[in-house]
Amino acid sequence: MTSQPDSSETYDVVIVGGGIAGLTVAYQLGNENVLLLEKEDICGGRTLSMDMGPYVFNQGAQMIPGGETNVAKLADELGVIRTLIDKTHTSTYMNGKYVTGSSEFKFLLGLPIPLWEKLKMAIGIIRMRSRYSGIVDKSPRSDDRKLQELSEKTLVERLNIRDPDVKAFWDSVAKSSSSLGATEVAAFQPVNTFLHHAADEFFVEGGTVQITRALADKTKASIETGAIVTEVASTDSGTTVQYEKNGALHRVQSKKCVMAVPTPLTLSVLQNLPDNKRAALAQCEYGAMSSAAFLVDRPSEEFFGDGVWRVPVVGMKTIGIGDPTFTFSNAVKREDGRGLIRLFAGDDGSQTLQKMSDDEALDAFENDLFDIFPTARGRVLDRAIKHWPYAACPWRVGRLDIIDDIRASHDNIHYCGDYTENSGLESAVLSANRVVSELAAG
Ligand SMILES: Cc1cc2nc3c(=O)[nH]c(=O)nc-3n(C[C@H](O)[C@H](O)[C@H](O)COP(=O)(O)OP(=O)(O)OC[C@H]3O[C@@H](n4cnc5c(N)ncnc54)[C@H](O)[C@@H]3O)c2cc1C
Numbered sequence: 142m143t144s145q146p147d148s149s150e151t152y153d154v155v156i157v158g159g160g161i162a163g164l165t166v167a168y169q170l171g172n173e174n175v176l177l178l179e180k181e182d183i184c185g186g187r188t189l190s191m192d193m194g195p196y197v198f199n200q201g202a203q204m205i206p207g208g209e210t211n212v213a214k215l216a217d218e219l220g221v222i223r224t225l226i227d228k229t230h231t232s233t234y235m236n237g238k239y240v241t242g243s244s245e246f247k248f249l250l251g252l253p254i255p256l257w258e259k260l261k262m263a264i265g266i267i268r269m270r271s272r273y274s275g276i277v278d279k280s281p282r283s284d285d286r287k288l289q290e291l292s293e294k295t296l297v298e299r300l301n302i303r304d305p306d307v308k309a310f311w312d313s314v315a316k317s318s319s320s321l322g323a324t325e326v327a328a329f330q331p332v333n334t335f336l337h338h339a340a341d342e343f344f345v346e347g348g349t350v351q352i353t354r355a356l357a358d359k360t361k362a363s364i365e366t367g368a369i370v371t372e373v374a375s376t377d378s379g380t381t382v383q384y385e386k387n388g389a390l391h392r393v394q395s396k397k398c399v400m401a402v403p404t405p406l407t408l409s410v411l412q413n414l415p416d417n418k419r420a421a422l423a424q425c426e427y428g429a430m431s432s433a434a435f436l437v438d439r440p441s442e443e444f445f446g447d448g449v450w451r452v453p454v455v456g457m458k459t460i461g462i463g464d465p466t467f468t469f470s471n472a473v474k475r476e477d478g479r480g481l482i483r484l485f486a487g488d489d490g491s492q493t494l495q496k497m498s499d500d501e502a503l504d505a506f507e508n509d510l511f512d513i514f515p516t517a518r519g520r521v522l523d524r525a526i527k528h529w530p531y532a533a534c535p536w537r538v539g540r541l542d543i544i545d546d547i548r549a550s551h552d553n554i555h556y557c558g559d560y561t562e563n564s565g566l567e568s569a570v571l572s573a574n575r576v577v578s579e580l581a582a583g
Contacts, residue, residue, distance in 0.1 A: 320428020
């Protein structure tokens with residue numbers, strides 16, 4: 142294939158990647174002379190959702206953090222409706238036991254771990270709250286002392302975890318946000334996730350994809366889907382971006398380029414990266430995740446019990462099970478009579494599942510579902526699965542030391558995406574806001 146410049150026009154900005162980060166940059170710029178290139182047939186990246194019965198299966202992100210977060214403000218600005226997930230119970234599934242409590246204290250008492258460990262855990266959580274609650278969903282700064290503490294030790298070291306069951310509990314929390322277990326991940330990510338679980342979280346009506354759909358509808362930029370970017374190079378006057386679409390190669394020029402894709406893809410397409418930049422990006426490896434949903438012939442609450450939205454699962458391939466119908470009105474649920482249950486697996490479990498056919502992987506998830514809720518057996522009406530090879534970018538120990546290099550722009554190329562902050566939608570939007578400021582600064 143030979144490539145020709147598409148036109149003599151030079152875009153002000155070309156954005157590579159149409160997930161929430163790239164789309165937020167495109168929307169915030171408010172400039173018509175911007176091109177966004179997305180390899181899939183639809184934009185959205187890890188926010189994709191699908192309907193199942195009257196409910197929504199969020200295949201990727203399933204909630205947005207509330208309060209004063211940038212992603213919540215963005216959803217409101219776009220007119221996307223979000224509903225508070227008004228959970229009243231804390232729950233987990235551990236050692237074959239479904240534990241649920243209307244307060245953290247009752248929940249801890251019910252955990253199948255020794256009394257001394259419960260006490261240690263309670264004290265650890267109180268300390269964690271009082272010292273670190275200010276860091277939740279904030280942009281990590283390399284000179285922040287509290288973040289340094291959380292970045293220089295693993296979670297097991299920071300919380301001094303010894304008991305294997307307690308470690309298994311924290312593994313489940315760690316894997317849900319980072320894809321790494323508690324002995325590998327720096328304390329920062331799981332501490333952030335744990336504290337954030339207790340804060341306000343919102344379900345997006347119609348699915349998380351409504352945010353990215355609204356961004357794509359409202360941006361003034363041109364969007365090219367099915368466009369796989371294969372090469373990005375700096376030139377004297379800006380950048381050249383080459384992409385493949387429908388078997389043909391295209392080449393466009395731009396004054397600036399924004400890379401809004403996971404790092405392995407960035408590394409594979411970027412030419413002439415400065416050494417420190419390449420080294421920093423190479424340390425941002427990704428873990429995989431898989432999510433599955435099961436439409437069942439009775440309301441989800443009959444399995445989960447009252448007030449339970451999300452249940453970390455300890456010691457199985459599945460690391461979390463949740464009720465996607467939680468925020469739907471009782472009227473909808475009564476009239477429909479069915480329920481939806483969502484399970485997801487972290488990196489090691491997902492790697493195994495991705496080697497199977499979809500039916501085999503769904504069978505494996507279904508076995509976990511029946512272990513957790515034996516009464517679900519024989520009640521599954523429909524099921525769906527989605528694998529994410531680049532699901533989450535974990536913070537290993539020392540990551541804070543390279544965060545400035547990870548974010549740094551060079552030669553008219555700028556970097557956004559959740560990995561440049563922490564992980565999750567708020568990180569992706571924070572990163573987009575930073576890039577918009579960089580572009581405005583020239
Ligand atoms: C299972 C799962 C559950 C999650 N749950 C939550 C949650 O509840 N709350 C939360 O806040 N976050 C959650 N997250 C994380 C959240 O989804 C991500 O942090 C966020 O969507 C990342 O957005 P992004 O734009 O940085 O990256 P992405 O969404 O990955 O966007 C990158 C885009 O680039 C495109 N692309 C890749 N290569 C190329 C190429 N060569 N050329 C052109 N385009 C390319 C991709 O197709 C994609 O659309 C979850 C993630 C997963 C996988």
